[in-house]
Amino acid sequence: MTRIDQTFARLKAEGRGGLVTFITAGDPDYETSLSMLKGLPAAGADIVELGMPFSDPMADGPAIQASSLRALKAGQNMKKTLSMVREFRKENQATPIVLMGYYNPIYVYGVDRFVTDASEAGADGLIIVDMPPEEDEELRPAAAGKGLNFIRLATPTTDARRLPAVLANTSGFVYYVSIAGITGTAAPDISSVGAHVARIKAHTDLPIAIGFGVKTPEQVRELAALAEGVVVGSALVASIAETLDENGQATAETKPKLLGLVEYLSEALHQLAEPRRSRAAAA
Amino acid sequence: MTTMTDALNTYRGGPDEHGHFGLFGGRYVAETLMPLILDLERAYNEAKADPEFQAELDSLNAHYSGRPSPLYFAERLTEHLGGAKIYFKRDELNHTGSHKINNCLGQIQLARRMGKTRIIAETGAGQHGVAVATVAARFGLPCEIYMGATDIERQKPNVFRMKLLGAKVNPVTSGSGTLKDAMNDALRDWVANVHDTFYIIGTVAGPHPYPAMVRDFQSVIGKETRAQMMEREGRLPDTLVACIGGGSNAMGLFHPFLDDRAVSIYGVEAGGYGIDVPNGHAASMTGGEPGVLHGNRTYLLQNDDGQILEGHSISAGLDYPGVGPEHSWLKDTGRVTYVAVTDKEALEAFQLCTRLEGIIPALEPSHALAYVRKLAPELPSDNLLVMNMCGRGDKDIFAVAEHLSMEM
Structure with a gap:
């Protein structure tokens, strides 16, 4: 059982959906990003x-585009991203880390070197946005060989013909993209998401996490009722952007604002499972 | 994987069924787009097999665009350089002033066949954007063009032409606001409007089937050249030269000749300030490394972390950090020789051609001309050389005036 499998087993036992949070490594700078992570x-x-x-980042909206550029401008690269994972893992053995991105930086780093280093650093899974099943032969088996889950995206356009190919060799969980669009733009339509997720569930026992366009506790609560997890990304990196000074540097508010938003969204899931015993109240 | 032997039966068999040219090409796109490009591939294969589709395209090429374009003997340039007998394939005489219309007429016919009702495209210098806006107007389809904010500033006349033609021009401010960013935003638009939108990619890049499809539509250039040269000289040319940004005009000229081993083929990239100047050129093959961008694997301008670089060229149309995957394959197999010339050499060739032949070339084919200037004198006088004059220079006169410090 991988750390991702264990996490979903625990969530099931707790009777609630999981919160999956996305931030960009190195945004707005290495130290702040590591501390937030x-x-x-x-x-x-x-x-x-x-x-x-x-x-x-061709599948991402303005918030994550800007976040990527801030990180690169601050000197982030693959080596530093993997070193963040290593630093995180020194203190935390339970929470899975999924590395998400595009293929070119991995290809240039070297596929074998990447899966070895990512696995040794303590990463648990990969989501490679621009690597559909048709093109994943040079990365997926190598990742699996190092115990990394290979998590694929299913989308509203993934029709019945493609779904089996998308689900084959997917492990850890399935990431359901709730809108036909880029990250952080339109809000998902709950009823159509429900129908699509039910269709996927008919084909797989893997947990499903729903993402793209999720911003509010209400959305988190509604989507969590349909699947095993909810992904929030653009809203989080946008909250980072709001706290930066005029030179794009982190301020004293950057970390507390991000973590505050995560706490606020997470409460929705805890309320769903056990009303009146939210994490914030317990704290 | 690429079979790097010099004993290939054919250089014209690519791509394979997955869209690969050896190591290069493919379909590196988000899952949302996969069903669409598979649909597009099916629709294109059906259209290709339909004689009516080809007949409609031939008719548009003849009566709307003005094909065949002439094969012109550049007598004074030949005399001046003193070597190979130089011909220009005059694709700058097409409607809208460049080879871009060849591809746009093909793709808009396909869009209509597929029942798509909205057209989007990216553009760099604006030549492709103008050609797309033109065919969208001709067939009454709404059209949005993504163009880098930096390029909008550099190419105002083309922006105005697109607007006159009824297109909406969306300035792209992400990244550095040039062609690659425009392509990112067009892909993002497509992902968000999958139900009704057709994306007309302007060059032999992007995910499969675009590189093969755009090549096929542009191959009219090479097919005409074969027939015209047979008629003029009774034999095939010995040498072909074309400029390479994404590489669509070059692929269109080269492809019908790839299996004629006696024909020497040269692709000319934009060397900018020089290949040795870091990030100072746009020569992906001469000065880049393989990588994955915009749906395909190809040679790219990138740093050692796999981040894409902007590159530089005096010509906004060559200013793209990648190149069509089939070119990357032809480079690695050795069938085509790829070289680079600098901004300065291209500017000199621009002036030479204007004065000697009375033809104002675009800055893009001025790169090909600059290489012809080096190559032709080395060749015997019975060597038949064809250079693709893929665009006219009207759009570039402002930039040229500035570079030459001339008053307009």
């Missing part, structure tokens, strides 16, 4: 997605 589990993140910044 370390704070995410205590704030309520059940799984952490760590973005590997790329200059041309």
